[in-house]
Amino acid sequence: MSDSQCLSIPKCSVMVRRVAVVGAGCSGLACIKICVDEGLEPVCFESSDGIGGMWNFRETPEPDRTSIYRSLVVNTSKEMMCFSDFPMPSDYPNFMHNSQLLQYFRLYAEHFDLLRYINFQTTVRSVLQRPDFSLSGQWEVVTINKNGQEERHIFDAILVCSGHYTHPTLPLSDFQAKSVFLQGMKPFLAGVFTAGNIKMQMPSQEKGWWWSALAILEVILLWRLADRPRR
Numbered sequence: 001m002s003d004s005q006c007l008s009i010p011k012c013s014v015m016v017r018r019v020a021v022v023g024a025g026c027s028g029l030a031c032i033k034i035c036v037d038e039g040l041e042p043v044c045f046e047s048s049d050g051i052g053g054m055w056n057f058r059e060t061p062e063p064d065r066t067s068i069y070r071s072l073v074v075n076t077s078k079e080m081m082c083f084s085d086f087p088m089p090s091d092y093p094n095f096m097h098n099s100q101l102l103q104y105f106r107l108y109a110e111h112f113d114l115l116r117y118i119n120f121q122t123t124v125r126s127v128l129q130r131p132d133f134s135l136s137g138q139w140e141v142v143t144i145n146k147n148g149q150e151e152r153h154i155f156d157a158i159l160v161c162s163g164h165y166t167h168p169t170l171p172l173s174d175f176q177a178k179s180v181f182l183q184g185m186k187p188f189l190a191g192v193f194t195a196g197n198i199k200m201q202m203p204s205q206e207k208g209w210w211w212s213a214l215a216i217l218e219v220i221l222l223w224r225l226a227d228r229p230r231r
Contacts, residue, residue, distance in 0.1 A: 017041055020127075020141050020155040024118050025053020026105060028161035030083060032114045035159075043153070044118040045143055051109055051118070052102045053163055066165040072098045083108060121146035127158055 017040060021031050024046035035042035047065070050056050054066045061067055073095055074081060078088040081101075086108050092100055109115050125142040132138070141153045 018043065018155050019157045019159060020045065020139070020153065021159045021161055022124050023053060023161035023163065024051040025055070025161060025163060027163070028053070029105060029109055029114055031159045031161055032117050033112050036117075042117050043155070045122045045124050046118050046120050047123045049120050051115075052105050054165060055098055055102045055105065057098055057102070064166055066163065068098055074098065074101055086111060119143075119145070125150070130154070
């Protein structure tokens, strides 16, 4: 579009410059970098005190924050999972532990100097179109900082990178929890869980390896299917 064409459209008269990025997980970090590459001014709001999003493991679950379990290993190879402009370290295993993936994100943020664009311990309370949105295309963002102070910001664009795992989508309400007993292991309760709820580790006494949350969910699914009446 030429300058003359842009000027004929009211909301194009001001070039998009200031961009809000909600969340500093892997998507948020990539969006910050792209904004900088394109000459935009990103301002990232991260509710926690660090980057990584769900990959930043916390021993104690936090309200309204998704998480992973301690022993989780990624199920996508490092060649497919890395950013195209920043290969993973050569000494990383093909399928790495979650702590190594978090370290990779930290290396990425350090290499491209992304941390200076991030406001940590800042929660986004609301994102609303401004009254003159049809003309300006601008948004009003209300945030709460670590001191509990409310702040209002005006942005030309919003990039929501907060993920979709915080609030679980649960199965049928009549799915009841059941006690599961596996040979050589202590009994545990199988029911409706999300990855953020699964914090226990279950070592096999004989082979010394860990049962993953995926294995637990597979047991639950198979049990549920076995209970279904056959047609």
